[in-house]
Amino acid sequence: MSQRNLIILRAGDGSLHPQWQVGATPDFDLFISYYGKQAGRHQADATYYEHRPGPKWSCIGELLASRPELLDRYDAFWFPDDDLAADAHTLNRMFALFHGFGLALAQPALTQDSFYSWDLLLQDPRYVLRHTGFVEVMAPIFSRAALKACLPTFTESRSGWGLDFVWPQLAARGSQRAIAVIDATPVRHTRALGGNLYANNPDLDPRADRADVVTRYQAQRAMVLAPHTCHGGVRLSGLGWWDALKWAWRRKYALHRMRQRRRQGKAEGL
Incomplete structure (x- = not known):
């Protein structure tokens, strides 16, 4: 049976993705876009497979341009780096919360022992999730609509720098x-x-990429959100993630019913 969720992974020889399929039945399909030199490596692990050398985001842009049917087949798309440690149970919950809270753009928090760039993205155990103005190119999740809005940017920065400053406005x-x-x-x-990105692509100029992308989209957008923006979150308050998800679904259903009543009232001239 086809899944609602697709992971598109740019995988090297040392990719950690085998861990992602352990611990539960995966609620996602996996597209491995292999950039290494060993023909067929990781192919047995994948729902879809290709070999495409090059940097992450421009190659994903090219992949999706060549496979447009994927955009209509799935509801959520995750684009992780291949050095993230997780299991299927964690990733299933991640997708469930993404859908349950009706998100357009998100990412899983990083554990406190992770290599990281932004404090904002480290896990805060008090929360189920925090609403922010920023997610990083390391591991973004897009809804279908958000991906369609952001997809043209993927080939505009070979290093990926600058894309995560633009996506919040577009998504x-x-x-x-x-x-x-x-x-x-x-x-x-x-x-x-x-590490691998710059070692395998020494011609990249990430600072120039970021300047080009931000300048281009500042000309079209009122502002580019800074990464340290946070708008509060949903507290755990002693509840588990499943309770939080049920709360999100009830809230989403209530909002849907309210909008239906409003539309019905307008149709009846009330």
Whole structure:
């Protein structure tokens, strides 16, 4: 049976993705886009497979341009780095919370022992999730609509720098509740930042990429959100992630019913 969720992974020889399929039945399909030199490596692990050398984001942009049917087949898309440690149970919960809270753009929090760039993205155990103005290129999750809005940017920065400053404006359409860091499902970033990307692509100029992307989209957008923006979150308050998810679904259903009543009232001239 087809899943609602797709992970598209740019995988090298030492990818940690085998861990992601252990601990529960995966509620996701896996597209491995292998960038190494061993023909067929990891192919047995994948729902879909290709071999495509090059940097992460421009290659994902090219992949999706060549496989547009994927955008209509799935509801949520995760684009993790291949050095994230997690299991299927954690990733299933991550996707469930993403859907349950009606998010457009998110990422799992990083464990406190991870290599990291931004304090904002480290797990805060007090919360199920925190609404933010920023997620990182390391592990973003997109809804279908958000991915379609952001996809043209993927090939505009070979290093990926700058893309995460632009995505909140394109994906969230001004909603502060559409973007979140999901604390209930942390993953561990196991390697130093940028290692394989820059080693395998020495021609990259990340600072120039960031300047180009930010300048281009500042000309079209009122602002680019800074990464240290946080708008509060959903507290655990002694409840588990499943209770929080049920709360989110009840809230989502109540909002849906309220909008239905409003539309019905307008149709009846009330």
